[in-house]
Amino acid sequence: MIEFEQAMVKALGARKDKLSFKEHVFISDLIKMGDDYTLSVDQASYLTAIHQKVMRKERGEVEKASTKKPTKSQLEATFELHLKATKLTGWVPEYRFHDTRRWRFDFAFPELKIAVELEGGLYSHGKKRVIRDKRTGLSKTVEQKSRHLTPKGFEDDCRKYGEAAIMGWRVIRVPAGLVYSGEAITMIERAIENGC
Numbered sequence: 001m002i003e004f005e006q007a008m009v010k011a012l013g014a015r016k017d018k019l020s021f022k023e024h025v026f027i028s029d030l031i032k033m034g035d036d037y038t039l040s041v042d043q044a045s046y047l048t049a050i051h052q053k054v055m056r057k058e059r060g061e062v063e064k065a066s067t068k069k070p071t072k073s074q075l076e077a078t079f080e081l082h083l084k085a086t087k088l089t090g091w092v093p094e095y096r097f098h099d100t101r102r103w104r105f106d107f108a109f110p111e112l113k114i115a116v117e118l119e120g121g122l123y124s125h126g127k128k129r130v131i132r133d134k135r136t137g138l139s140k141t142v143e144q145k146s147r148h149l150t151p152k153g154f155e156d157d158c159r160k161y162g163e164a165a166i167m168g169w170r171v172i173r174v175p176a177g178l179v180y181s182g183e184a185i186t187m188i189e190r191a192i193e194n195g196c
Contacts, residue, residue: 006035008047011054012050018054026046026047026050044180045078048077075179078179078180082182090109091109092110095107097169112192114172114192116174117161120175
């Protein structure tokens with residue numbers, strides 16, 4: 001396991017009273033496997049979700065079933081947790097980098113001009129899902145679309161990244177799999193070390 005995963009396992013091991021039976025078994029198994037074990041993407045994602053749930057409970061936040069829109073995605077929350085675990089400083093979430101456009105980077109290190117764009121939606125784009133109309137109560141099937149994977153969205157992203165490059169920014173794009181595996185944070189650390 002990488003360092004922040006070890007820290008989460010250790011923290012959750014000390015809070016077993018806040019875990020469900022399934023979560024308790026999962027954390028106990030990770031503790032038994034030791035630090036040399038490499039987590040799969042699914043295991044890393046599940047570990048992060050458990051950690052976030054326990055931290056919310058400790059802060060006294062009541063979990064409500066989608067009564068309020070989340071301010072950040074699970075992917076963004078996971079990456080932010082990884083940033084905090086590595087003790088990297090100088091990063092800003094949702095950083096607006098352009099004076100006249102409303103373009104923002106998901107995360108940025110403004111002093112270093114290094115930006116991180118998290119590419120979510122790669123795995124859900126084009127999948128069908130059922131949604132319920134709140135007014136009528138009727139269900140319908142819709143096709144999920146990631147704005148970034150549509151022709152217009154892709155073109156808009158190219159325009160944004162092109163302008164960022166002209167302004168001297170180095171943009172590192174990372175898909176969800178690299179975030180959940182910990183590879184993304186390692187990449188960012190290397191970029192900072194090497195002065196990218």
